[in-house]
Amino acid sequence: xxxxxxxxxxxxxxxxxxxxxxxxxxxxxxxxxxxxxxxxxxxxxxxxxxxxxxxxxxxxxxxxxxxxxxxxxxxxxxxxxxxxxxxxxxxxxxxxxxxxxxxxxxxxxxxxxxxxxxxxxxxxxxxxxxxxxxxxxxxxxxxxxxxxxxxxxxxxxxxxxxxxxxxxxxxxxxxxxxxxxxxxxxxxxxxxxxxxxxxxxxxxxxxxxxxxxxxxxxxxxxxxxxxxxxxxxxxxxxxxxxxxxxxxxxxxxxxxxxxxxxxxxxxxxxxxxxxxxxxxxxxxxxxxxxxxxxxxxxxxxxxxxxxxxx
Numbered sequence: 360x361x362x363x364x365x366x367x368x369x370x371x372x373x374x375x376x377x378x379x380x381x382x383x384x385x386x387x388x389x390x391x392x393x394x395x396x397x398x399x400x401x402x403x404x405x406x407x408x409x410x411x412x413x414x415x416x417x418x419x420x421x422x423x424x425x426x427x428x429x430x431x432x433x434x435x436x437x438x439x440x441x442x443x444x445x446x447x448x449x450x451x452x453x454x455x456x457x458x459x460x461x462x463x464x465x466x467x468x469x470x471x472x473x474x475x476x477x478x479x480x481x482x483x484x485x486x487x488x489x490x491x492x493x494x495x496x497x498x499x500x501x502x503x504x505x506x507x508x509x510x511x512x513x514x515x516x517x518x519x520x521x522x523x524x525x526x527x528x529x530x531x532x533x534x535x536x537x538x539x540x541x542x543x544x545x546x547x548x549x550x551x552x553x554x555x556x557x558x559x560x561x562x563x564x565x566x567x568x569x570x571x572x573x574x575x576x577x578x579x580x581x582x583x584x585x586x587x588x589x590x591x592x593x594x595x596x597x598x599x600x601x602x603x604x605x606x607x608x609x610x611x612x613x614x615x616x617x618x619x620x621x622x623x624x625x626x627x628x629x630x631x632x633x634x635x636x637x638x639x640x641x642x643x644x645x646x647x648x649x650x651x652x653x654x655x656x657x658x659x660x661x662x663x664x665x666x667x668x669x
Contacts, residue, residue: 364480365476365480365657365661366657366658368475368476368479369653369654369657372475372476372563373650373651373654375559375560375564375567376563376567376570378563378564379563379565379566379567379568379570379571380567380568380571381567382564382567383567383568383570383571383572388568390568392568393564393569393633394633394634396561396564396565396568397565397633397634398634399561400471400558400565400626401627401630401631401634402525403554404555404557404558405471405529405555405558405627406529406530407529407551407552407554407558408470408471408474408554408555408556408558409470409490409493409497409529409533409555410532410533410555411548411551411552411554411556412474412478412487412489412533412555413486413487413490413536414543414552420484420487422538424609424612425487425491425537427608427612428491428612429491431603431606431616432491432492432616435599435616435620436465436495436499438599439464439465440465440499440503442464442465442595443460443462443465446460446464446587446590447461447587451583452583452587456641458507459638459642459645460587460641460645461507462504462507462508462624462625462628463588463591463624463628463642463649464591465499465504466496466499466500466504466628467496467592467619467620467621467622467624467625468622468623468625469489469493469496470489470493470496470558470625471558471559471625471626472559472650473489473493473618473619473622474489474493474558474559475559476618476622477489477618477619480618481611481614481618484611485611485614485615488611488612488615488616488619490530490534490537491534492615492616493530494527494530494531494533494534496625496627497527497529497530498527498530500627500628500631501524501527504627505631508628508631508635562626565626565630566626566629566643566647566650569629569633569642569643570647572640572643573640573643573644573647577640577644578647578648578651579648581644584644584645585648587645588624588645588648588649589652589656591624591649592621592622592623592649592652592653592656592657593621593660595620596617596620596621596660597660597663599616599620600613600616600617600620600660603616603617617660617661618657618660621653621656621657621660622653622657623646623649623652623653624642624646624649624650628642629643629646
């Protein structure tokens with residue numbers, strides 16, 4: 360894995376964020392426009408991006424490794440759920456903000472940033488591992504994340520219908536397509552790929568718009584948030600990956616998990632909060648700060664965990 364490629368890819372992500380910031384400052388994207396973009400990302404481009412990761416001829420991951428990846432992903436998310444509950448309390452986060460800090464621990468940008476980064480660094484053959492992470496992310500967010508965010512308002516009742524949404528359906532469909540080696544026609548696949556490619560830019564645009572509504576100094580004004588984010592995107596990935604190296608699994612799987620854990624905070628909780636009229640400043644600051652810091656921390660993790668040199 361090339362640390363230089365990792366660093367360059369994170370710079371690309373940061374540039375996209377700056378573009379969204381600039382468009383908002385110029386008044387070209389309003390808050391209502393940002394909500395529309397959020398809807399498109401959550402319901403259209405993100406599901407397409409998950410499916411498009413499978414339309415590669417050189418994906419050669421075995422069914423056994425896929426099952427191993429599913430087991431490790433379940434273990435990792437179980438650990439993140441526990442940390443999402445513990446860390447905000449340990450950092451003495453105000454009670455009204457704890458649910459947002461919880462989101463920043465559990466949900467990382469394994470789709471919007473993870474897919475293009477993994478594709479550039481490890482190659483498209485590793486994207487099936489990212490898909491497993493994204494399926495777990497989607498299932499968990501609609502079961503756990505939405506309930507945590509709406510804990511002070513209308514509480515969503517969990518029924519079988521909770522599991523039926525565009526995110527979970529697209530994720531499970533992706534696994535089935537991979538397992539049974541099912542392909543669509545070239546026209547359909549190309550259409551899905553083209554739609555999916557818009558996810559990273561649109562999601563970073565939404566984040567840039569949210570960032571533009573918060574003074575820059577506020578992003579770096581909280582020592583608590585700075586230390587919290589640093590623990591989430593640097594210390595936790597390092598500890599998790601050192602533990603994972605004790606198991607006999609292939610290097611590509613370990614590398615993919617290392618990068619997935621090191622991703623900055625995800626945009627989906629922010630976009631969900633926007634759609635439901637919740638306070639978004641805390642999430643906006645946390646996501647922006649983690650994205651900026653991850654330009655360096657992901658490169659550091661690739662050196663420490665994966666033995667790379669710049």
